[in-house]
Amino acid sequence: MTLPFNGQQATWNIRQRLTLGELFGIALAFSAGGLFLWFSPQISYSFYDFKIYLNTAHGEFQGYYYANWYLPFFALLARFPLNVSYLLWSGMNIFGVFLAARIFGGKGIMALLSYQMFYTLMYGGISGVIAGALALCWWSLCNRQWHLAGLGIAIASGKFQIGITGSLILLYMADISWKDKARALIVPALVALASLFLYPGWPLQLMENIINDPPNAFGSISLWRWFGPWSLLLCIPPLLIPLPPQRRFVALAATSALVLPYFQQSDLLFLLAIPIGWLGLLGNLGYLLTIYG
Numbered sequence: 001m002t003l004p005f006n007g008q009q010a011t012w013n014i015r016q017r018l019t020l021g022e023l024f025g026i027a028l029a030f031s032a033g034g035l036f037l038w039f040s041p042q043i044s045y046s047f048y049d050f051k052i053y054l055n056t057a058h059g060e061f062q063g064y065y066y067a068n069w070y071l072p073f074f075a076l077l078a079r080f081p082l083n084v085s086y087l088l089w090s091g092m093n094i095f096g097v098f099l100a101a102r103i104f105g106g107k108g109i110m111a112l113l114s115y116q117m118f119y120t121l122m123y124g125g126i127s128g129v130i131a132g133a134l135a136l137c138w139w140s141l142c143n144r145q146w147h148l149a150g151l152g153i154a155i156a157s158g159k160f161q162i163g164i165t166g167s168l169i170l171l172y173m174a175d176i177s178w179k180d181k182a183r184a185l186i187v188p189a190l191v192a193l194a195s196l197f198l199y200p201g202w203p204l205q206l207m208e209n210i211i212n213d214p215p216n217a218f219g220s221i222s223l224w225r226w227f228g229p230w231s232l233l234l235c236i237p238p239l240l241i242p243l244p245p246q247r248r249f250v251a252l253a254a255t256s257a258l259v260l261p262y263f264q265q266s267d268l269l270f271l272l273a274i275p276i277g278w279l280g281l282l283g284n285l286g287y288l289l290t291i292y293g
Contacts, residue, residue, distance in 0.1 A: 003105050003246045003275050005175060007143035013102050014139070025112030026098060033090035033121045037083060043122075047086055050124025054078045054085065061205065065215055066126075067158035068202040069195040090121055096132020100273035103135040107280065111272040115286035119266050127266045130156050131273050134166045141174040141184065150187025157188055162267045165256045173249050215262060222263040231259045250276055 004010040018026075040046035052063040056071050057078035077085040097117060101108035111117060120127045137152030139145075156163035171181050195202065223231040238251035253271050257263045265286060272280040 003249055004103070004142060005173075005245060007139075010103055010139045010142040013105060014099075016102070019108070021107075021109035022098065022101075022112070025109040026094060029094045029097075029112050029117055029121065030090070032118050033087065033094070036122050037086060046122065047082075047124035049126070050086060050089055053124075053126075054082075061209060062213060063209075065206065065210060067160070067192075067195065068199040068206075069154065069191050070158045071199065086124060089124060092132070093117075093120055093125070093128025096128040096130070096135070097269055097273060100131040100135035100270065103139050104274040106273040106275050107278070108273075110278065110280045111269060114269070114272055114280065115284045116266045116269045116272065119286065120269065123266075125264075125266050126159055127162075127264075127269045130159050130163055130166070130267070131270045133163070134170065134270060135273070137167060137184075138170050138174075141170060141176060144176070144180070146180060146183040147187055149184040153184065154188040154191040159267075161260045161262055162256075162270060165260060166253070166270060169249065169252045169256065172252075173245060217262060219265045220262050221257060221265050221268075222260050223258045224261045234259050246275060250274060 004013055036043075036046060053066075053070070053074045054077060055062075056064055057075040077089065080088070094112070094117075097111050098108055100106070101111050116127065119125070133152045133155035135152070137149050137156065140147075140149035140152060153163075153167045156167055171184065174181065217225065223234075234255050235252075238248055238255050243251060253274060254276075257268065257271060265283075268283050272283055
């Protein structure tokens with residue numbers, strides 16, 4: 001499949017029957033989530049990220065670097081036993097990756113069976129949900145459903161570096177007027193304003209958290225740590241070189257992984273879900289962690 005640039009093709013992608021590869025990928029991803037749950041008492045870092053999300057329901061924000069408009073949802077998940085809430089969360093991540101591969105036209109089996117997918121399930125991360133939200137945004141832009149596009153942007157943008165950047169790339173690539181692009185931003189703007197009303201001053205609290213307890217850059221693949229703002233020069237070629245729309249989209253998505261100040265390797269799930277062919281298998285180099293640390 002190729003990246004759809006019209007609503008009819010995007011919807012056609014979704015409605016296709018499950019392939020054997022997709023079915024195998026979904027089954028194995030859910031099985032992996034079940035195994036991680038089974039062995040979680042013996043693994044100290046099991047669901048590390050997910051527990052941080054749930055802790056916000058009790059006023060604990062250490063390690064939380066996301067928008068506060070996620071908090072009501074995490075408070076809802078915190079009402080369930082951990083095993084139940086983790087299974088629900090894992091299902092959302094798996095479905096998000098599957099939906100992204102379907103809508104963007106990527107290879108679902110490659111994304112679902114990637115190191116990044118299993119890493120996200122092990123830590124209870126949010127990368128699959130973000131990929132799914134960006135896919136919702138793209139489908140909605142292609143189908144001129146501005147409020148749904150805005151919902152996708154709002155969900156994705158709660159993880160700022162990948163969500164906002166990914167949303168801007170999608171808006172840039174969408175063949176719609178600037179007025180319509182502005183209409184797609186109404187819902188995220190309202191969500192942001194509502195979060196400020198419910199949680200006054202949360203951006204300042206977030207900045208304080210980042211300064212006093214910076215995110216662990218162990219899994220960041222960005223060039224920023226070595227070249228700083230100079231890495232942004234890599235954005236020039238995909239913006240200026242004449243490219244077909246699909247290649248420009250892929251080039252911009254790939255470049256964002258290298259030039260953002262922080263890009264966790266698990267966020268490659270978004271890149272794996274778009275049409276990059278079997279090149280995405282390189283994401284499985286992450287397994288070398290067990291050898292090289």
